[in-house]
Amino acid sequence: MKTAERFTDKRVKRELFPLTTFVLFFVMFAVFTTVQMMMIGQVIDYQSLPLGNTVAVFCFWVAAAVGSTVATALTVRHYYQKPLEEVSEAARKVAAGDFSVYLAPRHPMDKTTHLDVLCMDFNKMVEELGSIETLKTDFFSNVSHEIKTPLAVIQNNAELLQQAHLTDAQRQECTAVILQATRRLSNLITNMLKLNKLEKQVIQPLPQPFDVCAQLCDCALQFESVWESKPLDFAADLEDRCTITADAGLLELVWTNLLSNAVKFTPAGGQVRLTQRSDGRTLTVTVADPGCGMDEATQARMFDKFYQGDTSHATEGNGLGLALVRRILELSDGTVTVTSAPGQGSTFTVRLPLTAAGEETPA
Template sequence: MSGMHYGLLVLGDEMKWNKLVQTIVPMVYWLIVAVALTLYTGWRVKRTYEIPMQELAKATSKVAHGDFSVYIPPINTADKTDYLDVMIMDFNKMVEELGSIETLKTDFFSNVSHEIKTPLAVIQSNAELLQKDDIPEEQKKECTETILGATKRLTGLITNILKLSKLEKQAINPEPKRYDICAQLCECALQFENVWEEKDIEFEADLEDRAYIEADEELMAIVWTNLLSNAVKFTPQGGKITLTENSDNERVIISVSDSGCGMDEQTMKHIFDKFYQGDTSHSTEGNGLGLALVHKIMQISDGTVSVKSSPDKGSVFTVTLSAAKL
């Protein structure tokens, strides 16, 4: 542009323009340049910032009204990403997460409603039978036992929901302390002794004399109780359950294996989801929250839980925790 200005001055001298013309021509030239630059800058700002921000505002309004299917494409390619692209990508990620949370919330309420409705229906039907005058004493006893079983299941469901809710909201703060994990495993296992005998299950425990971890003892008791309870539930009559524990200076590994029905790959992907029950034949014996509790407790205890299984070959749940420092 400076070259053009100089060229106009040279042209004016060669053409012998008067001084007024030589003054006006450069001024008109720079006026045209200024207008062009202003228009171009305005167009670039509108295209690069104003329009994308308007799209972002519209998308935000849709999200605020409950539409989580919104997606804003980035303005530039990956190699030319600027801060506005980063903001848009973060917005898309946020909307995706909000959509997932909304889906989980909907599924949660749906599952809770279903799980509560089932025992309530059992209680109602048996209570109606008890109201009849001609019902035999034996049937009365059966109805009473059924009602008690349904109320226990309902109580267990509500208790687990509250525990899981508190854990997810971090309302329960773990209180780690150093204790013998082997002794705790023995205590938890002995709670199921009567069930082993009823189902003629062979129970084998391979534990060290002692091994110490630093964790919340009450929360860890929930883990072992749920894993052993599942093993007992899915092990058939005359089956086998094995509880093993081994440790080194850095970690303690506990495994609970059973000879039950096992799981396929699809079931294992969702086994730690809330209310998920892969084997519907045992759905009346639980509420699908036990393993979700186990998984959450492991997360806040800096431990891991994994599962290996195959159909008709049983399952092995493995918990890994850090060993307590000497």
């Protein structure tokens, strides 16, 4: 039934072998026969030929033309038309949302043809589309969950505030919880917008020379109240000055997110270490914490959107920080790596060129 449907596709307006193909073969055989006879010195006088011989020659040309047309049609149908129909049917299935479609190559790998390459590229396209669809589904699921949680907190505490018997302390507590939930929701939306703009390259880095050591100090001081209240020990080992040509606003997001994670996962009494070095061409910044660490499975997914390996700190973030870090560094020609093990803390290492692409490194 499916084969019949392919051959009767109403979108096909012209067959590969119409009547003109038969006429072409017929004329070719007539011309070739005449030329061949002329080349051997025998000019055929068709007017003086007996009617039977003329009919025989004509029938020969017809039979040869029909045979050549049929043989060519069968060959092309088997090796080209049928595979193209299979690709067309598979494309319709993919367009309908079926990403399990697979086209098997028709020849071994050492004898691949253009059709085999087409099938392999089609399978790769379907695989990528399936991955995008999965990511989209996961994205909406995660976004819904991340938004629903603070909204539920806001709703519950707003309902409590409507009760008349609450004390002033209880009302202040509900108000504080609502403010915390709204800040979390605002932070989530802000990070989503930033990440979306970075991925679509709406935000382009604007490299300008600046002192990255001063920027690292400013970012660290933002967490002073946090490490004093927890309490934590903060150790910084920075050069006196290091000039880098990059987008200062985007790099500030990198340092802030890495330091925020380090402070969040470091237990009370632990030490967060910030180190910066440069060798004339490359800037290296490391942020280390003695927290819970990560296993290999968590490290493999830590840069995924909304992924949070340690759910005990889920209310303190939304799983977009490291995704932002990686995307910013990709746009800045930098890299980020992590060294971690369960129970042994984590060390994030960022490497960036001191000069933007196309600029000369200062002597």
